[in-house]
Amino acid sequence: VAGAAAREKLAHARLYVLLTAAQCPAALDWTIAEAAAGGVGVVQLREKELPDRDLLERARNVRQWTRRAGVLFVVNDRPEIARLSEADGVHLGQDDLPVKDARRVLGPDALIGVSTHTIEQVRQAVLDGADYIGVGPTFPSKTKAFTDFPGLGFVRAVAAETALPAFALGGIGPENVGQVVAAGGRRVAVSSSVASAADPQRVARMLRAALDG
C-alpha cells in the first residue's frame, strides 16, 4: 500500500528538487516546507561529502520534514541509507548500484530513479524496472560539471520513447523551463534554482506555472 501510494504521488509529480544542505541559504526544513508549498512533489537529499553516520541522521530529519510537507523523499546514491531513514526511494547514477541490486536492499515498494544521459540508458532503465528517470543534463549547471550536453534534443527523444516519469535536469530555472516544455518535457528536476533561492516557494510556483500551463 505504501508502494502504491508513493507511485500515485510520483505519477502526479511535476517538480522535483535536489537538496544539499550547504547549498541552502536557510534551514533545510524551511526550504522543504517552502518548496512543497510552491508545488514541489519530490525532494532528493544529495549529500556527497557527509560521513555515513551524519548522512543517516540528516536523512532521518529530512524524512520527518518531507512527511510533514506531504512530498516524496528520495536519497541520492545509497539504498541502505534510504532504507534506514524510511525514505520513499533512492536515486541512482550510472556508476551507482544497478537497479536490481538496489531493489534487493530496498524491497519492491521503494521508488527507484535512474540518471540517464543517452537513449540507450533510458531503455536500460525501463528494462531494469526503474520507477522514474532523470534526463539530462539539459543546460550547463552550477551543481554538477559535465562535458556533454544531450540538451533539449534528448528531452524530445525521451518524450517520444517512453511514458515512464521523466524529469529533465541540469541548469533548469524559470528563465529556460519554457524551452523544456516546448521540447515535450512535462516534469523537471532542479537544484540551485530553488534550493539557493531567497524565496524558494516563488521560484517553485513559477516553474509549476510553466509546466502546468
Next chain:
Amino acid sequence: VAGAAAREKLAHARLYVLLTAAQCPAALDWTIAEAAAGGVGVVQLREKELPDRDLLERARNVRQWTRRAGVLFVVNDRPEIARLSEADGVHLGQDDLPVKDARRVLGPDALIGVSTHTIEQVRQAVLDGADYIGVGPTFPSKTKAFTDFPGLGFVRAVAAETALPAFALGGIGPENVGQVVAAGGRRVAVSSSVASAADPQRVARMLRAALDG
C-alpha cells in the same frame, strides 16, 4: 548456521588483512590465496575510491576468492555492499553507520567489526553488540594518516577490558609484532606489510609465528 560457523572461524582468527587492490603488487586473488596459506583468517576489502557499481563487482569477486581460500570476508564501511556480495560481515569506522543500523541492513548472522581508538569506544562497541573490534592505531602506518597514537598502552588496556576478539592495527609488521604480543595483543590486523609484500605468505607466516609462539 552460517552465523555460527563464521563466529567460530572468527574466534580462531589471529591474523586479519585489509586489502586495497591498488596497493597489491599482484592480482588480488593470488594475494588472498597466499595470505590464507600463510595463516590469515579474515580478509577485509577496503576500497575508498571506487564507484559503488565497481565496488560491488570487486566485492563479489573477493567473496569467491575468500570462499575458495576458506577465510572470512568483511567489507569496509558499507553494509549494503556486504549484503549484496554475500560477505560474512562489515567493518565500521566511528564515522560510519552505527552497529545497530548496520545490523538492520545485514541481519543477525553477519559479523560486525568496529574501529576503536579509545577505551570508551571499546565499551560502546561491546554494548552495541559488535562481533570484534579493531584497536589502534598502534604504530604510524603507510595506509592511513592519524594524529593520535593510542599505541601499545591501548592494546594493553583493551586486553584487560574485554574478551571480545580485538585486532591491534596500524603499522604492524614482523619487525614490531613482538611488542604487540608483549602488550597482551593476541590478534593483529595488517595492510601494507602483507598486501604489498613480494611474498605475502612468508610475511603472514612470520606474523603468525609471533602471535602463536
